[in-house]
Amino acid sequence: MRPRQGLLFGSNCNPNNQFQFFQKIILLNLFSNLDAPVSLQVFTDQFHLSLRSIQTDIAEIKETIKEHGLYIENNKNCICMSITNQETANIFMNSIIQDYNLNQFFEDQSSRISYIISRLLDSNDYLKSADLADEMYISRSQISNDIKLAKNMLSSYHLTLISKPYYGIKIIGKENDIRNYIIQEKLKIKNLVCDEITHSFNSHEHIDDINNIVIKILTHSHYIISDIALQNLILHIVTAVNRIKSGHLIHMDSLNISPVYAHVIEISKNILEKSFEKMKNSVTPKFTNNLSETISQIFNNKYSKVKFNEENGLIVELENGDYVPADRLSIGTIDQLYLSLRISMIDELSEEKLPLFLDESFAYYDNNRLENALKYITNNLESRQTLIFTCANREKEILDKMGITYNYIEI
Numbered sequence: 001m002r003p004r005q006g007l008l009f010g011s012n013c014n015p016n017n018q019f020q021f022f023q024k025i026i027l028l029n030l031f032s033n034l035d036a037p038v039s040l041q042v043f044t045d046q047f048h049l050s051l052r053s054i055q056t057d058i059a060e061i062k063e064t065i066k067e068h069g070l071y072i073e074n075n076k077n078c079i080c081m082s083i084t085n086q087e088t089a090n091i092f093m094n095s096i097i098q099d100y101n102l103n104q105f106f107e108d109q110s111s112r113i114s115y116i117i118s119r120l121l122d123s124n125d126y127l128k129s130a131d132l133a134d135e136m137y138i139s140r141s142q143i144s145n146d147i148k149l150a151k152n153m154l155s156s157y158h159l160t161l162i163s164k165p166y167y168g169i170k171i172i173g174k175e176n177d178i179r180n181y182i183i184q185e186k187l188k189i190k191n192l193v194c195d196e197i198t199h200s201f202n203s204h205e206h207i208d209d210i211n212n213i214v215i216k217i218l219t220h221s222h223y224i225i226s227d228i229a230l231q232n233l234i235l236h237i238v239t240a241v242n243r244i245k246s247g248h249l250i251h252m253d254s255l256n257i258s259p260v261y262a263h264v265i266e267i268s269k270n271i272l273e274k275s276f277e278k279m280k281n282s283v284t285p286k287f288t289n290n291l292s293e294t295i296s297q298i299f300n301n302k303y304s305k306v307k308f309n310e311e312n313g314l315i316v317e318l319e320n321g322d323y324v325p326a327d328r329l330s331i332g333t334i335d336q337l338y339l340s341l342r343i344s345m346i347d348e349l350s351e352e353k354l355p356l357f358l359d360e361s362f363a364y365y366d367n368n369r370l371e372n373a374l375k376y377i378t379n380n381l382e383s384r385q386t387l388i389f390t391c392a393n394r395e396k397e398i399l400d401k402m403g404i405t406y407n408y409i410e411i
Helices: 021-031 041-047 051-068 086-105 109-122 129-136 140-155 175-187 194-201 204-220 227-245 259-298 331-349 367-380 394-402
Strands: 005-009 070-074 078-083 160-164 168-172 306-309 313-317 323-325 356-359 386-390 407-410
Touching (some): 070 086, 109 140, 259 306, 331 356, 331 367
């Protein structure tokens, strides 16, 4: 049996991830003083490090940034940065600035605690505290203290933060308590306005639709509420829709609801049903368009349009304009469609740049199909981490041929 190989490329192959926070500050300082010498004493004083330590860090930085359009010249006491490729340097430094700003955000403990809880609520599985610490550029002792405070905060909402050795941490509790936490934390924001609620949906279109549906149903049901109450109601609906989309449901029989509120429950149910129908009608065409665009690139324009119908599921437009069910195509073509579907769905499921795992996904690809797929991944998914597991050498050979940087591990 051939040894297993792992090829890793994407966001985590970015050399930025090799830099410690203070090294990024050095880069930013030098970039703001291009072509001007900067005394190393500035950095020894700022970071309380020895001159030798600073010189060692400078040597690491100097070697790494060469391929990013930057060059460092230094002697024992001074250092100077210059640009060798303006476009490449701008891209590289923009990512350094983003990392720096993110680190500044996580300087505030309350921001870190909110981030920890949000990450845990968005995940259906355990998360390792070490990974969360790395995401926020903080130490293990800091994350331990933050987790303790997060645990205390959650307990006031009847939620429990549990820890399992070798797995990590996780929040457990009733779904209605989780939603109550999300809503109450958002309501703590001073002067909550519709724009902030809109941000939760990432689209004014959805907010307008839900707002119109709510007003229409309340008017039809002869309910009059204030503007603040309307905003709060929309916030509850947005929270419910987002949680339901993530697969988190509340079973009505688990709630102790008085019969007095039966009419209110019916109205709420009506609002949610219409909101979901409106969202489905607006999201499905967008997803189909994104999928069609992905398929067009992966298939090198051989197939350029797909549709969904209840009878056949995914159908594909042929070059002559006819549509056929996807399961009538060759195994290699179906695998390419499946890859396109996965890539399109991963963007719809989460705003976060989730990693893409491909385990023997190209077994039925010929070399042309494989090259097109890898070309698409490297050109369009560079902001996310992609891991390819394979027993063959074809992926490695094609990536080498295209000059793509990746990490190679033989298992």
